[in-house]
Amino acid sequence: MLTRRSLLASAALTVLLATGAQAQDPLKVVASFSILGDLVHQIGGEHVALTTLVPADGDAHVFQPTPNDAQSVAAAQLVFVNGLDFEGWMDRLIEASGYKGPVVVASQGVDPIPFEGDEEEEGHGHAHGEHAEEGHGHAHGEHAEEGHGHAHEDHADEGHDHHGVDPHAWQSVPNAEIYVKNIAAALEQADPANAAAYKANAEAYEAKLKALDAEIRSAVAAFPEDHRTVVTSHDAFGYFAKTYGLNFVAPEGISTESEASAQDVAKLIDQIRAEHIPAVFMENVTDPRLLEQIASETGAKIGGTVYSDALSGPEGPAATYIDMMKNNIAMFSAALK
Ligand SMILES: [Zn+2]
Numbered sequence: 001m002l003t004r005r006s007l008l009a010s011a012a013l014t015v016l017l018a019t020g021a022q023a024q025d026p027l028k029v030v031a032s033f034s035i036l037g038d039l040v041h042q043i044g045g046e047h048v049a050l051t052t053l054v055p056a057d058g059d060a061h062v063f064q065p066t067p068n069d070a071q072s073v074a075a076a077q078l079v080f081v082n083g084l085d086f087e088g089w090m091d092r093l094i095e096a097s098g099y100k101g102p103v104v105v106a107s108q109g110v111d112p113i114p115f116e117g118d119e120e121e122e123g124h125g126h127a128h129g130e131h132a133e134e135g136h137g138h139a140h141g142e143h144a145e146e147g148h149g150h151a152h153e154d155h156a157d158e159g160h161d162h163h164g165v166d167p168h169a170w171q172s173v174p175n176a177e178i179y180v181k182n183i184a185a186a187l188e189q190a191d192p193a194n195a196a197a198y199k200a201n202a203e204a205y206e207a208k209l210k211a212l213d214a215e216i217r218s219a220v221a222a223f224p225e226d227h228r229t230v231v232t233s234h235d236a237f238g239y240f241a242k243t244y245g246l247n248f249v250a251p252e253g254i255s256t257e258s259e260a261s262a263q264d265v266a267k268l269i270d271q272i273r274a275e276h277i278p279a280v281f282m283e284n285v286t287d288p289r290l291l292e293q294i295a296s297e298t299g300a301k302i303g304g305t306v307y308s309d310a311l312s313g314p315e316g317p318a319a320t321y322i323d324m325m326k327n328n329i330a331m332f333s334a335a336l337k
Pocket of ligand 1 (some may be wrong): 061168254255308
């Protein structure tokens with residue numbers, strides 16, 4: 001049977017033979033979630049056969065890999081992860097798959113935001129700090145119970161002492177530029193024959209990211225100074241807040257693993273009323289019901305759906321990283337301007 005991959009491979013072969021280069025199959029690459037998958041696709045192009053584990057609209061915080069996912073990892077030549085403790089299930093999946101190749105942490109080199117300790121300084125509410133603490137302990141406890149691998153047990157042991165980090169670094173475009181540099185470097189090393197193509201793709205894409213960053217900054221500059229706080233489902237926008245100067249509050253912490261407590265929700269409702277926060281935003285990866293309830297109790301309007309931890313499907317408004325960021329800023333602009 002002639003598969004799509006072999007069609008692509010034979011097309012590549014024709015091109016390579018025509019240019020006198022050595023023919024080869026596309027590099028088999030796995031990316032842990034859809035946003036990272038798009039970045040890898042932008043740089044790898046047709047030289048990469050990409051499998052994305054957590055699909056569009058999927059929640060990586062609570063993802064449960066299937067035997068199919070283990071097969072994809074086993075067959076890979078290169079695996080990309082976000083890191084910053086985003087994919088708690090990844091170590092176990094890699095161990096189960098028997099994969100021994102490189103695991104590239106795309107966020108390597110970003111300045112991580114701690115989620116315990118200095119919430120007050122950064123202007124997040126009190127509820128946020130308490131929530132992060134609770135969520136952290138609980139999540140690690142669960143991992144430890146389920147954990148078959150050593151990595152997770154070690155992690156759980158450290159969990160109660162170390163201060164965790166916010167994993168959602170891609171929500172700041174300058175961080176996405178760091179991801180792109182890491183992705184390009186890893187592809188160049190794994191597949192030197194196509195290094196020039198990866199380098200060129202990365203340069204072209206970085207120019208688009210710079211334009212995107214400027215677009216977001218000018219959109220935020222148009223928001224009134226005292227009208228820059230919005231509500232989302234979980235704390236996925238810390239890096240966006242830090243880079244662009246919006247404030248976000250959320251009933252859930254930096255992971256969706258633990259549900260918001262009634263007390264957290266009550267505090268948030270008080271805060272929305274006291275600060276006249278105008279809008280709450282659904283996230284594509286979380287259940288909308290809690291936010292609908294918060295909106296109806298406070299009179300805040302529902303500002304639409306933002307994409308935090310996953311892209312939309314190909315027909316949706318956030319099918320690529322750049323479209324996702326454009327969609328989100330358009331939603332915030334409509335509510336805050
Ligand atoms: Zn998240």
